[in-house]
Amino acid sequence: MKKKIVLCILTMLALLLCACTKDTKKPDTDSSGKFVTEAAESSKAQNQNSQTESGTETESSKQSVSTAGKEPSKTEESSKLEESSKPAESSKPEESSKPEESSKAEESSKAESSKPEESSASEEDAALARAKYLYQNSYYSRDGLIDAVAEDYSYDEAVKAVDALNVDWDEEAASYVGYLTENDTYSRDMAWNQLYYAGFTEDQCDYGIANAKVDWEQEAVEVAEQHMENSVASPNYLRDNVLYGHGFTETEIDYAMAHANIDWYDAALQYANQYLANWAPVTRYDLKMQFMDTGFSDDEISYAMDYCDADFYNWCLDRAQELVNNIGISADYLAYALEMEGYYFEEVVYAVANVTADWDQEAVENAYDYLDMYPECSHEELYNYLTGDQMFTAYQANNACSVVGK
Numbered sequence: 001m002k003k004k005i006v007l008c009i010l011t012m013l014a015l016l017l018c019a020c021t022k023d024t025k026k027p028d029t030d031s032s033g034k035f036v037t038e039a040a041e042s043s044k045a046q047n048q049n050s051q052t053e054s055g056t057e058t059e060s061s062k063q064s065v066s067t068a069g070k071e072p073s074k075t076e077e078s079s080k081l082e083e084s085s086k087p088a089e090s091s092k093p094e095e096s097s098k099p100e101e102s103s104k105a106e107e108s109s110k111a112e113s114s115k116p117e118e119s120s121a122s123e124e125d126a127a128l129a130r131a132k133y134l135y136q137n138s139y140y141s142r143d144g145l146i147d148a149v150a151e152d153y154s155y156d157e158a159v160k161a162v163d164a165l166n167v168d169w170d171e172e173a174a175s176y177v178g179y180l181t182e183n184d185t186y187s188r189d190m191a192w193n194q195l196y197y198a199g200f201t202e203d204q205c206d207y208g209i210a211n212a213k214v215d216w217e218q219e220a221v222e223v224a225e226q227h228m229e230n231s232v233a234s235p236n237y238l239r240d241n242v243l244y245g246h247g248f249t250e251t252e253i254d255y256a257m258a259h260a261n262i263d264w265y266d267a268a269l270q271y272a273n274q275y276l277a278n279w280a281p282v283t284r285y286d287l288k289m290q291f292m293d294t295g296f297s298d299d300e301i302s303y304a305m306d307y308c309d310a311d312f313y314n315w316c317l318d319r320a321q322e323l324v325n326n327i328g329i330s331a332d333y334l335a336y337a338l339e340m341e342g343y344y345f346e347e348v349v350y351a352v353a354n355v356t357a358d359w360d361q362e363a364v365e366n367a368y369d370y371l372d373m374y375p376e377c378s379h380e381e382l383y384n385y386l387t388g389d390q391m392f393t394a395y396q397a398n399n400a401c402s403v404v405g406k
Helices: 002-021 029-046 051-137 142-149 155-164 169-183 188-197 202-211 216-230 235-243 250-259 264-279 284-289 298-307 312-326 331-341 345-354 359-373 379-389 394-404
Strands: none
Touching: 051 142, 051 155, 142 155, 169 188, 169 202, 188 202, 216 235, 216 250, 235 250, 264 284, 264 298, 284 298, 312 331, 312 345, 331 345, 359 379, 359 394, 379 394
């Protein structure tokens, strides 16, 4: 029985090997199939009793037959798949990648070439927006606005942006003058200098001053009032130094002097006190001389002399005492000296009456001083000196001569 089973298995293997080795002719599937099935059926019928004994052998043999028959087909299929897949995989990417790479290169080159144009356009737009903002919110000359925009952008972009505004710089100068005079006090010269400092040309400055909607007479009034509020000045100084120095015309100056709200009496008083603060004690004459060529009226000067911070009487008395203490002097000579220095008559009378002096002793001191120079002088010569040159009284002179032995 075993021999028959082995014979059947070998027959099946032979048939399978023949089918695999033949390439051109197809195997006779009907006959071989029938043969295999008949053999199998006969073997199964004969070996029904010995299935338990030979089951394992037949299963192992079937597995070996099936593995032997299937291995060639897997290798062939794998080789065919490898052969068919290799050219397809290699050719398709090459064909598809070439147009993709070229299109990407073109797109990248286009993007790179468009970037500078886009960036330059955006910078120019930003510079123009900046120029508009500055121009709308303040006053600029062309050069001044270019410099302001160039702080954030290139100089060429700033120039292009400013010129794109199409500004009439002459009118801008005139508007700027109006703005200046509305917010502060300006003369013609001050406004012209401010325009020039801001970067306007000389022609633009001239146009701005000539065409600005400004009342220059009123500006002169404001300049005069402002100056007098902050400092002390005489009418002539205000006219010749302040207003004329600021560039106002004669007509504008005359208008300002006539219409400015200035208290000239008080101005004269301040003028006097300013001098006294620096030079007191002084005589009344010295103070009055300070008002020469100032333009103050006589009434304004008299007011200042009467109400200023001066104590002329006591200053005169102090001066009289100083003279008495330093030299031998008579009362009349003292009065004469004080008047010559500029003290008024009333002040001199007050000083002579209140000075501390022994006039007899003053005469004796003068006599000794004269004898030191002229020891051989006579009584008459000494007497004449004391009464004439030194203005002592006759009694004071005779008393001094007798004291010194003349």
